[in-house]
Amino acid sequence: MTEPADDITLDGLLGQQIRLRQPRQSYRAGSDAILLAATVPARPGQTVLDAGAGVGAIALCLAHRCRQVTVRGLELQPRLAELANENAQANSLADRVSVHQGDIRRAPSEIAQARFDHTVCNPPFHPEGRSSPSPDDGKALAHGEGETPLADWLAFCLKRTRPGGTISLIHRAERLPDLLAGLGRGAGDLVILPLWPGPDRPARRVIVQATAQARGPAVLLPGLMMHQADGEDSEAARAVLRRGEALDLVRPR
Numbered sequence: 001m002t003e004p005a006d007d008i009t010l011d012g013l014l015g016q017q018i019r020l021r022q023p024r025q026s027y028r029a030g031s032d033a034i035l036l037a038a039t040v041p042a043r044p045g046q047t048v049l050d051a052g053a054g055v056g057a058i059a060l061c062l063a064h065r066c067r068q069v070t071v072r073g074l075e076l077q078p079r080l081a082e083l084a085n086e087n088a089q090a091n092s093l094a095d096r097v098s099v100h101q102g103d104i105r106r107a108p109s110e111i112a113q114a115r116f117d118h119t120v121c122n123p124p125f126h127p128e129g130r131s132s133p134s135p136d137d138g139k140a141l142a143h144g145e146g147e148t149p150l151a152d153w154l155a156f157c158l159k160r161t162r163p164g165g166t167i168s169l170i171h172r173a174e175r176l177p178d179l180l181a182g183l184g185r186g187a188g189d190l191v192i193l194p195l196w197p198g199p200d201r202p203a204r205r206v207i208v209q210a211t212a213q214a215r216g217p218a219v220l221l222p223g224l225m226m227h228q229a230d231g232e233d234s235e236a237a238r239a240v241l242r243r244g245e246a247l248d249l250v251r252p253r
Helices: 031-039 057-065 078-090 137-143 150-160 173-183 235-241
Strands: 008-013 018-023 047-051 070-075 097-101 116-121 161-172 187-196 205-212
Touching (some): 008 057, 018 057, 031 161, 031 205, 047 057, 047 150, 057 078, 057 097, 070 078, 078 097, 116 150, 150 161, 173 187
Parallel strands (some): 047 070, 070 097
Antiparallel strands (some): 008 018, 161 205, 187 205
C-alpha cells in the first residue's frame, strides 16, 4: 500500500485489520461505521447495499467479517467513491466490494435495477437549516441532509431491500421518531439499540434495524455501553470495534 498524500490519511479499523485511506479534512469514518457493519445478519452468498458508502468503511468491515458476502455501495461524492474502490483493492476485497458514484435520487442502473438481501445506511445527521454547515464542502455534504431529507433515504433503502431482508441504520438519538416513522412505511419488526457513551449518560446514537415488509412491533433493547466509568472502552465495545465481532440485534423471546 502506498503512503498517503498530504490531504489523505491512512487509518486502521478493527484493530488494524482494515486499512482505510480517507480525506484529512473532509468526511471521516470511524466507530459508527464499524458498529453498523457489525449488526448486519448477512449469510454466505447474500448481497448488501451500502447507501451513502463514503470511503467504504462499512462495506469493508462487513465484507471482512462475512467472508462470502458481496457489498455494493452508492456514494454521491466522486472522490469518496474513488477512495472506496481503492480501499477495497488495498484490502484485497475488490472482488466482493465495489462502490458506484451516484445520487439516491438518480442511482446508476447497477443499483437502481437491483434488490439486495440487506441494506445499510449512515445517512446525513442534520436536517437542512438546523445546524451550521461545515466550511468543508465534503463534510457538509456528508453530515447535512441538504436537498435529500432523511425520509428520502429511508424510502430508498426500503425500495432496494428484498422482502424479509433487513435495513440497518445508525443515527442521532433525537432523530429516532423520524426513523421509526419512515421505516414504518414499508418495514416492521424494528429493533432499536441505544449506544450509551458511558454510565449514567444519555444515548447520543441509536442503531435501528427493520425487516422489509414485516409487520411486527418495535423492540427497544437494553443497549450497548461504549465506555466504562474510567473512560476505557467497555469489553462489549472492544469486541466489536477491535476484534470485529458481530453485534447481534436479537429480539427477546
